[in-house]
Amino acid sequence: MVMNIMKLNVVNFESPKFPSIPLPSAASRSSKFRVEVKKPSHVQITHSMPPQKVEIFKSIEGWAEDNLLIHLKPVEKCWQPQDFLPDPASEGFHDRVKELRERANEIPDDYFVVLVGDMITEEAIPTYQTMLNTFDGVRDETGASLTPWAVWTRAWTAEENRHGDLLNKYLYLSGRVDMKQVEKTVQYLIGSGMDIKTENNPYLGFIYTSFQERATFISHGNTARHAMVHGDINLAQICGTIASDEKRHETAYTKIVEKLFEIDPDTTMLALADMMKKKITMPAHFMYDGRDDSLFHHFSAVAQRLGVYTAGDYADILEHLVARWEVENITGLSVDGEKAQDYVCGLPRKIRRMEERAQGRAKKAAKIPFSWIYNREVQL
Numbered sequence: 001m002v003m004n005i006m007k008l009n010v011v012n013f014e015s016p017k018f019p020s021i022p023l024p025s026a027a028s029r030s031s032k033f034r035v036e037v038k039k040p041s042h043v044q045i046t047h048s049m050p051p052q053k054v055e056i057f058k059s060i061e062g063w064a065e066d067n068l069l070i071h072l073k074p075v076e077k078c079w080q081p082q083d084f085l086p087d088p089a090s091e092g093f094h095d096r097v098k099e100l101r102e103r104a105n106e107i108p109d110d111y112f113v114v115l116v117g118d119m120i121t122e123e124a125i126p127t128y129q130t131m132l133n134t135f136d137g138v139r140d141e142t143g144a145s146l147t148p149w150a151v152w153t154r155a156w157t158a159e160e161n162r163h164g165d166l167l168n169k170y171l172y173l174s175g176r177v178d179m180k181q182v183e184k185t186v187q188y189l190i191g192s193g194m195d196i197k198t199e200n201n202p203y204l205g206f207i208y209t210s211f212q213e214r215a216t217f218i219s220h221g222n223t224a225r226h227a228m229v230h231g232d233i234n235l236a237q238i239c240g241t242i243a244s245d246e247k248r249h250e251t252a253y254t255k256i257v258e259k260l261f262e263i264d265p266d267t268t269m270l271a272l273a274d275m276m277k278k279k280i281t282m283p284a285h286f287m288y289d290g291r292d293d294s295l296f297h298h299f300s301a302v303a304q305r306l307g308v309y310t311a312g313d314y315a316d317i318l319e320h321l322v323a324r325w326e327v328e329n330i331t332g333l334s335v336d337g338e339k340a341q342d343y344v345c346g347l348p349r350k351i352r353r354m355e356e357r358a359q360g361r362a363k364k365a366a367k368i369p370f371s372w373i374y375n376r377e378v379q380l
Helices: 002-008 026-032 051-059 061-067 093-104 109-123 125-132 148-174 179-192 202-229 233-263 265-278 295-306 311-324 335-361
Strands: 367-370 376-379
Touching: 051 061, 061 148, 061 233, 093 148, 093 233, 109 148, 109 179, 109 202, 109 295, 109 376, 125 148, 125 179, 125 202, 148 179, 148 233, 202 233, 202 265, 202 295, 202 311, 233 265, 233 311, 265 335, 295 376, 311 335
Parallel strands: none
Antiparallel strands: 367 376
């Protein structure tokens, strides 16, 4: 009987009502729909966490409910991008836009290069949510899971999404940047994804997010200070407000790693050393505008020169996290765990010495054009 019902419901797609449509060959489809993406330069490792470790993250779901979700804000109490921008429904909209553009005209090109790079990094939020959902044991299995890990990932993404929206709208109104080139860069970046070597492993992943959230807190805080120097108080408020969000998110992620050090110190120590040996790769490292294959490195060089985010900040962040997690005081480690502990604790000093030597060898960098600012040249 079931078979007869199934036969009755089969649609004949070769009938005149549904004429057959010739499909392109596999070769023609791949050439027509080829997407230009940045490719990893190494062999990618997946699912490096032993399956039994998943139970650790399930066992602390109650802790996550009480200690992680408190760092989220209700939507009705959150700021929104429109709070910082001219109201398009107001009679004074055009006057306010004119004032915004006049202030923006006083800001140099190199600052806008960094601000655009920060905005593009924030706009790639779909990639970051995807990355969090690759971590074994804490991913959102259904897309609307009610586990605290899944609730955190979605709500964190929603909060972060406002950052790119706000900076994007500000840059559009400023008239200082080539928005089409900026938009292309965002599309390229989301299409390329990211390769931060976290191996679907939440031990590695949460160490990465702890580091990265502090890095964005520092970067946005410094862009706020630069905006003040250039006389744009509104832009300083925008960047400072975003930095405040990043600081709150950093607190949440560092609490997760602190908990992992408490309940599984050896695995966590090895993970910390592993991430630092591989180096923390910035999330927008696949940045590309369709022209400059080294765009991320050029953007980073300008940020380094301006003091927005530097190699010194990298060492400061590691030093801060080592102190925050009291890494030096952790006991009961295996032999390998103790070696990892020694490596991590001594690393900030090594990074600072390397930075000093690099600065001593540095020569005045050349100027290069950035498509984001209509190919005007900026010194690296």
